[in-house]
Amino acid sequence: MSSPNGKCLIAVPTLNEAKHIAHLLEQLLAEAKPMDWPVVVIDGGSTDGTQAIVESFIARGEPVQLAHNPKRIQSAAMNRAVAQFGDGLDYVIRIDAHGDYPADYCRALVQEAQTIGADCVVVPMTTVGQNTFQRAVATAQNSLVGTGGSAHRTGKGGAFVDHGHHALMSIPAYRAVGV
Numbered sequence: 001m002s003s004p005n006g007k008c009l010i011a012v013p014t015l016n017e018a019k020h021i022a023h024l025l026e027q028l029l030a031e032a033k034p035m036d037w038p039v040v041v042i043d044g045g046s047t048d049g050t051q052a053i054v055e056s057f058i059a060r061g062e063p064v065q066l067a068h069n070p071k072r073i074q075s076a077a078m079n080r081a082v083a084q085f086g087d088g089l090d091y092v093i094r095i096d097a098h099g100d101y102p103a104d105y106c107r108a109l110v111q112e113a114q115t116i117g118a119d120c121v122v123v124p125m126t127t128v129g130q131n132t133f134q135r136a137v138a139t140a141q142n143s144l145v146g147t148g149g150s151a152h153r154t155g156k157g158g159a160f161v162d163h164g165h166h167a168l169m170s171i172p173a174y175r176a177v178g179v
Contacts, residue, residue: 004110006090008037009171013069013077014054015044017097021053024097029062031106040065040085041097044072050097086171093168109168119173 010032014021025039032039041054043066057064067084069077074094082092091113093106102108113121129135 004107004114006110006114007088008035008091008093008106008110008168009081009085009089010037010039010093010095010106011078011081011085012039012041012095012097013044013074013081014041014046014050014097015072016046016048016050018046018048018050018053020098021050022057024095024099025054025057025062025064027101027103028095028106029057029064031103033063035107036063037106038063038065038085038089040067040081042067042069042077042081044069044077082171082174086175089171091168092171092174106168113168113170119170121168123167 010028012021012024012028017024021041025041028039031037041050041064043051043054045068051066054064054066058066065085067080069080071077078092078094086092091110093109095101109121109123112118129137
């Protein structure tokens with residue numbers, strides 16, 4: 001994939017994500033570093049070592065920043081990320097700490113936004129599970145009954161939707177709605 005124009009803030013709201021954050025940061029940095037895109041973890045007061053893991057990335061010189069989210073909820077984390085780190089950048093991408101993403105996920109979102117001239121690009125979400133119970137729940141959540149036919153969960157793509165799984169938003173549009 002070609003490199004898109006535009007600078008992107010990769011924001012990761014966290015709360016007790018020690019099991020997942022190191023793998024995710026390695027995955028994100030492989031894409032973010034060559035693009036010179038900042039990765040910021042906005043933590044809501046983790047007590048499981050999440051912050052120490054992020055700090056270990058910072059200590060070894062990785063382009064990761066850690067911010068505190070006193071309100072603890074994901075929306076407040078995103079608002080803080082844009083307010084504190086969004087100046088001079090074009091887009092913000094919200095990443096779930098326990099998600100798994102393709103190697104070119106962020107570049108693909110920016111490229112799509114630029115290609116179609118969109119302020120927001122969302123992707124379908126597929127739920128997966130590791131054990132029998134989780135797989136059963138995931139199957140239900142991925143079904144028509146579980147999604148309610150929601151366009152952002154059905155994976156049909158290429159259409160405008162009323163609501164979408166968090167992904168990319170232009171920072172000017174984000175700020176226009178109020179941070």
